[in-house]
Amino acid sequence: xxxxxxxxxxxxxxxxxxDVSETxxxxxxxxxxxxxxxxxxxxxxxxxxxxxxxxxxxLNLLKNAANNKLNSLRENTAAQxxxxxxxxxxxxxxxxxxxxxxxxxxxxxxxxxxxxxxGFTLSSGPxxxxxxxNFTALNLPEYHPAxxxxxxxxxxxxxxxxxxxxxxxxxxxxxxNQKPPIRILSPGRVYRNxxxxxxxxxxxxxxxxxxxxxxxxxxxxxxxxxxxxxxxxGKSQIRLRPSYFPxxxxxxxxxxxxxxxxxxxxxxxKGTGWLExxxxxxxxxxxxxxxxxxPDTYSGYAFGMGIERIALLLYQxxxxxxxxxxxxxxxxxxxxxxxx
Ligand code: DAH
Numbered sequence: 001x002x003x004x005x006x007x008x009x010x011x012x013x014x015x016x017x018x019d020v021s022e023t024x025x026x027x028x029x030x031x032x033x034x035x036x037x038x039x040x041x042x043x044x045x046x047x048x049x050x051x052x053x054x055x056x057x058x059l060n061l062l063k064n065a066a067n068n069k070l071n072s073l074r075e076n077t078a079a080q081x082x083x084x085x086x087x088x089x090x091x092x093x094x095x096x097x098x099x100x101x102x103x104x105x106x107x108x109x110x111x112x113x114x115x116x117x118x119g120f121t122l123s124s125g126p127x128x129x130x131x132x133x134n135f136t137a138l139n140l141p142e143y144h145p146a147x148x149x150x151x152x153x154x155x156x157x158x159x160x161x162x163x164x165x166x167x168x169x170x171x172x173x174x175x176x177n178q179k180p181p182i183r184i185l186s187p188g189r190v191y192r193n194x195x196x197x198x199x200x201x202x203x204x205x206x207x208x209x210x211x212x213x214x215x216x217x218x219x220x221x222x223x224x225x226x227x228x229x230x231x232x233x234g235k236s237q238i239r240l241r242p243s244y245f246p247x248x249x250x251x252x253x254x255x256x257x258x259x260x261x262x263x264x265x266x267x268x269x270k271g272t273g274w275l276e277x278x279x280x281x282x283x284x285x286x287x288x289x290x291x292x293x294x295p296d297t298y299s300g301y302a303f304g305m306g307i308e309r310i311a312l313l314l315y316q317x318x319x320x321x322x323x324x325x326x327x328x329x330x331x332x333x334x335x336x337x338x339x340x
Pocket of ligand 1 (some may be wrong): 165166167168208209245247248278279280281300301303304305
């Protein structure tokens, strides 16, 4: 009998539950009217005299063990019940934090939206390009010195494959497949083999514009750019400074008159009031010829700008690296207006 009692004690000690009905079953099994303890006590009278003392002691141990266990089980389940009872359904839910768009996306979308209103549609091309679309067709034949303007990542095994250095490659892809009139905007990533610093990055974003039709003139280009700067910056004074790009003739840099009202204006315009925002020009007849469009019938303009540069002007962010570090403290400061 001693052994039997010891087994029950072991069983009680290793028993655990937080469930109310299992606790009740435990009580019935050991401490109920027809439970184990009552049954053992009723057998106690048959225990031979000399063993009575030892068995009695063991029985008491068992009884205490059962009672203690029951108490602690009840404490547990009561605590559980209480927890359930005190769930406060009037408390506000866990807030869902609003995300924000990346500043590069915000600016890109604003630019797209402005050009969409005057009939430009979107077009994209691959970031891994071939020499033809990135250079040769754009009037930059092999060994042309202007290739030096854009330090390029080449694929070692195949010098024909490269990471596009500008979105101008999309012009070629589009013109090869579509007949004029053409009016497209091509945003996307571009790559340059440059050391990362506050002012340059090996990857950044550009937006390219292209308009090809009969009788497109330089005046159309200027008018369009003026509309653009007015819409984006609220600044309508621009100047086109003669420049050189192999794919346009004539070519120009676009400056916008920013003004000299604040100290920052002085700083970012270096005291001139003018800011360079993009390159542009009339599409070179050689480029049109390269894609099978007759330059005697059609003409057009093109322009290209860096999105981070525009964002820098809109948000006064002087270090391009900030855009790509993905620090939430930086990113959460930019809230797009609805729809951008
Ligand atoms: N592709 C030029 C660059 O990356 C930017 C550019 C200049 C694009 C003039 C054009 C353009 O379409 O007409 O620096």
